[in-house]
Structures are given as structure tokens and as C-alpha cells.
Amino acid sequence: MRVDVTNALEVPTTVHWHGMHLPAEMDGGPHQMVDPDATWSPEWDIDQQAATLWYHPHLHGETESHVARGLAGMFLIQDDVEQALPLPREYGVDDVPVIVQDTGFSDGGVRDGSQRGFAGRLGDELLVNGMRGPYLEVSDEVVRLRLLNASTARSYAFTWSDGRPVELIATDGGMLEASVELDLVMLSPGERAEVLVRVTPGERLVLRSEMTAEAAGMIGSIAAMNGRTDSFDVLELRAADELDASAEVPDQLAELPPVDAGEVAATRRFTLDGFEVNGHQMEMGRIDETVTVDTTERWVVENTSQMPHSFHVHDVQFRIASIDGSPPPPHLAGWKDTIFAAPETEFELILRFEDYADPDSPYMYHCHLLWHEDQGMMGQFAVVEPGSSATMTEGTTHHEH
Ligand SMILES: [Cu+2]
Structure with missing residues (x-):
């Protein structure tokens, strides 16, 4: 395309x-x-x-x-695989994007996040798809919400106002093997989740975010300073008095290959601390890692600090092999490109670099708390043919008219 x-x-x-x-x-x-x-x-x-x-x-x-x-x-x-599943798929009707950003408004009405904690700037109100106080008129029994945390710093813990479980069917890179029922779905900046919800005629139900220090993996005082104890209404669902029937969701949604850490060509460590990855800040002219095309790698990502961070890799969808040495819970066992790197936690990722070797153009890996990224919490990797090395040295291509 x-x-x-x-x-x-x-x-x-x-x-x-x-x-x-x-x-x-x-x-x-x-x-x-x-x-x-x-x-x-x-x-x-x-x-x-x-x-x-x-x-x-x-x-x-x-x-x-x-x-x-x-x-x-x-x-x-x-x-075709996803299209064959009996899932809601009428865009804007029962398959709805929910792009969540927090913001604040200055007196002149300009969007500008207010306070700046060490996660970044945190707004005191939410916009969903650019709208304040949004609601959705629902005409089907089952609605599929595609949640995106497009905020710069704030993480969300999505729940339902009546305490029902959140039914998660997909993460960043696609469908889970089977849907998972959770007390909350946590998304740090950049992460996505697809959830299903079944409503009854006339029902009013509110998608909320109720973040807690525990969900954020942080001690209470640090969490409070970083918006990790704030709660918000996100989106109200208003069910019609008569609803169109929706299909039952099948037990199996996808077949995921096993996470095979057995044949990795390289293991790399990425330590997140301060605004640095492996003690470095981003430099446009420096390639930090060189990956051989058509190989599988193990990346061990460790947040050694008390600060919240995240880790996003360009180019590929990866799988989490372990978190602090244990297999990931079902909701983190699917395809991911961004993880919330909780303080003092180690993640083992398995990544397959199938194609697109190019020694002259790097991909990025970085913290997706965007203030941290801007401070230089980012590095570059090039994917190259066997035996080659990355050749990019400087600068930026400007596309001019
Ligand atoms: Cu960070």
C-alpha cells in the first residue's frame, strides 16, 4: 500500500x-x-x-x-482468519475505536497537560477520539471496543462501572488464543487491547479507568505522584431498548505458535534506568544494535529503577517468554510490540527478524512514556544481511516539497 x-x-x-x-x-x-x-x-x-x-x-x-x-x-x-470469526465488525456501530488521551485545557482552550510528574505530563481530563464526555449508543448485544492508550505518560486500568469482568480478546499484534476475563485491563502509553462487552436492553454502562498503585506495580506514594491512583469515566454505553442479536464468541480465537526460546541467534540485554537504555541516551548517528536478518533473538528488558517505564520495539511483533522468570499470564501471552515495564521487573522477549535487511536505515526501540523518549530514552537497531554491518552514520532525510 x-x-x-x-x-x-x-x-x-x-x-x-x-x-x-x-x-x-x-x-x-x-x-x-x-x-x-x-x-x-x-x-x-x-x-x-x-x-x-x-x-x-x-x-x-x-x-x-x-x-x-x-x-x-x-x-x-x-x-481472512479474523474475518471468519463471529466477532462484531461493523465499524463505528459494534466495532468501535476508543483512542484515549488525557489532557488539560489552558484558559485559551489550548490542549496542554498540566502537572509534570516523573512519568511525564498528566492531564486532568480525558478525551476519547478527541471528544469530551463521550457516550456510545449501542444497538447490538455485543460490542467490540478497540482501546488505544494514545496518552503521552498516563497508564489506564480499564474496568466496568458495575464491576463485571473485562473480556479481552486481542492485544497489540492480534488475537489472543482465547478470550480472557480480567478485573482490569491495564494499558501503558502505546499499548492496545480489544475487548468485548455484552449489554442488556436499556442498560447504561460506563467504561472507567481505576488505576491503583498495585496495578501499576508501584509503591503507593510514587504511584500517587504519577497519576497511578487517579480514576476517570472513559466512555458511557447507552444500550437501545431493543438490541440486535450477536453471535456467541468461540472458545478459540487464534492459534499462536509456542514461544520458542530454544534457538536464539543472540541474547541482548536492555537495562532501563533514569532516562537511559544501557547507560546511553539516543544519538541519531549511532547504531546501538545490529541484528542479522532471518534470525530469532532473545531480548532481556529490565527496569532496574523505581520509575515506571515501558519498552516498544519497531519492526516486529514479539512474544513475552517470561516475567521475572515466570511464564506470562494469559493476557500477556499474545503478540505485543509495547510492554509496561514495571519498576524492578525483568522481561524476556522473543523476537523474530524475518526480513527487510537494510544497513542504512535503523529501527528504534524506546520507552513509550514520550517525555522519557524525548529525553533520549531510545536506541537504534539495524537489520542486516549475514556478515554485514550497519553503515548509517549521520542524520536525517528531510522530505521537502
Ligand atoms: Cu521511561
């Missing part, structure tokens, strides 16, 4: 396709700047399973301010 991105801002920006498997030069990272009035036209083959992806600016040092002003959208991928 080809996308034409025209920059209508007064400043340069980039557009990154979060979760998409594609060549690095089409990825929209900080090297692919689009100048004001210029059009950038990346082209690639869609080659991944059905999933809820998204896109947002990714320029070096200023990603937070661009995303905080609302630059974020969803990119939905469909395929």
Missing part, C-alpha cells in the same frame, strides 16, 4: 506506523522528517495478521508535544 502524508503543521514532524512490520525507511522514525507543506509517500506490503495498530509523530526530542496535541490515529488490519 501507499500512504501520502502531507505535513500541514508549521513545523517539521514525522509519522510512525506503530506496530507495523515494514521496511525501516518507511517506518516514519526520527530519520524520516517531513517538512511543512511537504508530502512523504511511504509504500510497503501489508504482511501481518489482523490487529489494531496506530500512527503518531516520532520526531526526536519533540514527540510528546506533538502527540499531546492530539496527533494520533488508528490503523486497523484485517485478514
